[in-house]
Amino acid sequence: MVELKTTESIDAMRAAGRVVGRALGAVRAAADVGVSLRELDTVAREVLRAAGAGSPFLGYRPRFAPVPFPAVVCASVNDAIVHGIPDDYRLRDGDLVSIDCGATLDGWAGDAAVSFTVGRARPADLALIATAERALAAGIAAAVPGNRIGDIAHAIGSIGRAAGYGIPDGFGGHGIGREMHEDPGVPNEGPPGRGMKLRPGMVLAIEPMLVAGGTDDYLTDGDGWTLRTVDGSRAAHAEHTVAITAAGPRILTLA
Numbered sequence: 001m002v003e004l005k006t007t008e009s010i011d012a013m014r015a016a017g018r019v020v021g022r023a024l025g026a027v028r029a030a031a032d033v034g035v036s037l038r039e040l041d042t043v044a045r046e047v048l049r050a051a052g053a054g055s056p057f058l059g060y061r062p063r064f065a066p067v068p069f070p071a072v073v074c075a076s077v078n079d080a081i082v083h084g085i086p087d088d089y090r091l092r093d094g095d096l097v098s099i100d101c102g103a104t105l106d107g108w109a110g111d112a113a114v115s116f117t118v119g120r121a122r123p124a125d126l127a128l129i130a131t132a133e134r135a136l137a138a139g140i141a142a143a144v145p146g147n148r149i150g151d152i153a154h155a156i157g158s159i160g161r162a163a164g165y166g167i168p169d170g171f172g173g174h175g176i177g178r179e180m181h182e183d184p185g186v187p188n189e190g191p192p193g194r195g196m197k198l199r200p201g202m203v204l205a206i207e208p209m210l211v212a213g214g215t216d217d218y219l220t221d222g223d224g225w226t227l228r229t230v231d232g233s234r235a236a237h238a239e240h241t242v243a244i245t246a247a248g249p250r251i252l253t254l255a
């Protein structure tokens, strides 16, 4: 079931989303060669704490997970696609890092992700990240009343495929509100004009994930959480929480 949010609720979600945007900005500013993933998680924790926000990631345990998620961000480096657990790994020159962060404030959730490089970037990584961001922008642009979920999926998938990238099978965005994961699912690929009609008050997390090697398969790490590419190629992830309004898409997770 899809819950339509009032303008007041969307404003409250904007407050939660702003905390997410700030946390991602702080993590990105702190990320550098030699900094550990655990230290980046601590940076995000501090932003959430200072804002009086909670974390929908910390302790989250979906059916597939062997242990509750132990951090407030997912940190996925190089061939990790999403759901990486921040550990003592220290970033190296040229690493591609994807950080996914959530926050809850006054009972509302926000969810966003960003990918970036540290040190001397590989041109191929910059192209991958730029394409993920373009796919996200296209998905957001399609998030208007009268369109359908399939139009968002098609916008994202067309850009990823045109660039020759893989799109991990079965992963995508989701409705969001009082819970981080609500209906409907928002696939990262699919035919246009299909699926649920978009209405003002729907709030969606839109989140393309692209794999440089071009395959849609993935592996799950021994930790039960981290998804990795099967060919060792790199992956990028970009996400915003977006409200569908009569005036057009409203991004709720900007800093």
Ligand code: MG
Binding pocket: 100, 101, 111, 112, 113, 207, 239
């Ligand atoms: Mg996320």
Ligand code: MG
Binding pocket: 111, 112, 173, 174, 205, 207, 239
């Ligand atoms: Mg999400």
